[in-house]
Amino acid sequence: MIKKSTSQDNIVMKYSVFVSIELLIFLCFISRGLQNKIIFSINGSIKERNLLNGVVSTLLSNLQSNIYSLDYDYKTGYVFFPRHNKNDILRFRYPSDTAYSTELVAAAREPIALVIDPLMNHVYWTEIYQQKIYRCNFDGTNKILILQDDQLYAITLDYVNSWLYYSTKTNKIRRYRLTSGEKQTVKESVDVTGLGIDAYKNRLYWMEYQNGDLESSGLNGTNVIKVVSTNKTRTNIGIYVYGSTIYCSNGIQILKVTVSPITMTEVVHTDTAGINSVVFYDGKNKRIGKRV
Numbered sequence: 001m002i003k004k005s006t007s008q009d010n011i012v013m014k015y016s017v018f019v020s021i022e023l024l025i026f027l028c029f030i031s032r033g034l035q036n037k038i039i040f041s042i043n044g045s046i047k048e049r050n051l052l053n054g055v056v057s058t059l060l061s062n063l064q065s066n067i068y069s070l071d072y073d074y075k076t077g078y079v080f081f082p083r084h085n086k087n088d089i090l091r092f093r094y095p096s097d098t099a100y101s102t103e104l105v106a107a108a109r110e111p112i113a114l115v116i117d118p119l120m121n122h123v124y125w126t127e128i129y130q131q132k133i134y135r136c137n138f139d140g141t142n143k144i145l146i147l148q149d150d151q152l153y154a155i156t157l158d159y160v161n162s163w164l165y166y167s168t169k170t171n172k173i174r175r176y177r178l179t180s181g182e183k184q185t186v187k188e189s190v191d192v193t194g195l196g197i198d199a200y201k202n203r204l205y206w207m208e209y210q211n212g213d214l215e216s217s218g219l220n221g222t223n224v225i226k227v228v229s230t231n232k233t234r235t236n237i238g239i240y241v242y243g244s245t246i247y248c249s250n251g252i253q254i255l256k257v258t259v260s261p262i263t264m265t266e267v268v269h270t271d272t273a274g275i276n277s278v279v280f281y282d283g284k285n286k287r288i289g290k291r292v
Contacts, residue, residue: 035283038247038254039079039094041067041238043273046081048281049254051268059100060092068237069113069155070279071123076138079279080123082111089114089125091138094281105140113155126152126166133166133176147176147183154206156195158219165204167192173206173221186221194248196241201260205246207236214239214248214257228257228265238277249275 036051045061065083072079078091089105105123114125121138128151136143151169158165162178165186173187173195186204194207197219205216205227212230217223227246230236235251244260247268254269269275 037281037283038269038278039070039072039281040249040254040269040278041070041081041276042271046070046079049269056269059094060102063102066276068276069115069125070238070240070277071114071116072279072281073116073118073138075118076121078138080105080114080116080138081277082108082114082125084110084112087111089123089136089140095283105138106134106136106143108134112153115155115157117157117159119159124155124157124164126155128152128169133164146178149174154192154195156197156204158197158199160199161219163219165195165197167195167206173204184220186219187217187224190215193237194239196239196246198241198243200243205239205241207239207248209234209236212236212250214246216259227259228263230255235274238275240279242280242282245280247278247280249278251275254278 037048039048044063044065046059047056048059049056065085067081068084070079070081077093079094080091082089087108089108089111090102091105092100092102108125109127109130111125112128114123116123122135123138124133124135126133131151132148133146134143135146149168152166154167156165163175164178165175167173171189171191172185173192174185176183191209192206193209196205202219203216204219207214210233212232214227216225216227230250232251236248238249240247246257248255251274252271253267254275256266256268258264
């Protein structure tokens with residue numbers, strides 16, 4: 001008897017193909033050399049630093065809000081971010097040959113963190129005091145409530161297995177299965193302000209706010225290790241995982257933590273005020289938009 005494939009099977013298959021092709025392209029670009037930039041937020045502004053020549057540029061200023069999260073979609077060429085103090089989700093095209101300007105994606109209630117799903121063209125965000133996670137399309141249409149929990153902070157997405165990971169202010173990391181609605185607690189007793197996933201090695205990374213430790217586990221919370229201590233407490237917020245490299249906002253600095261083959265930490269940027277979020281940009285990876 002032949003078993004018919006279900007919609008859940010099809011979704012999981014799509015995500016598996018997506019990540020497999022992404023890994024192949026990622027490895028190809030490593031061999032060719034990368035154009036490396038980091039985009040980060042500071043004092044109501046969004047800046048970039050070219051990691052090859054050290055040039056720092058302001059992309060957007062006077063945003064009238066703290067920006068605690070950034071994410072980038074190579075297919076559409078948009079940076080997405082929440083304005084916590086202005087109650088909305090915005091985006092802007094990057095890179096651009098003209099002056100940078102923002103577009104409204106969706107209204108939100110004090111959004112704190114977001115993550116994009118480049119396969120399904122969705123953006124997810126946490127509303128910390130409303131205790132909710134919402135989702136909408138990249139253009140802001142079809143806004144829906146995904147879940148309600150304790151006060152929510154960081155968020156990330158496991159594309160392969162359709163798990164949405166998030167942290168709560170009750171010191172937990174939890175995950176929610178988008179295909180079934182199943183909810184699990186992955187880790188307890190951690191005050192997490194940044195989450196990210198290495199899909200190639202099936203590792204979850206998080207920043208512990210109180211002690212400044214970058215930690216990691218398997219996707220189900222097992223095999224927990226401390227990757228590195230940043231030696232700063234209550235200043236670390238955003239992290240961005242790029243393969244075996246993690247970029248961390250660390251007070252007025254951005255750290256580059258290389259996990260494999262050995263763990264090394266390097267300061268790649270120092271500013272004059274606290275940095276709240278960071279995302280890594282590889283200019284050549286815009287071709288990833290054609291992978292599916």
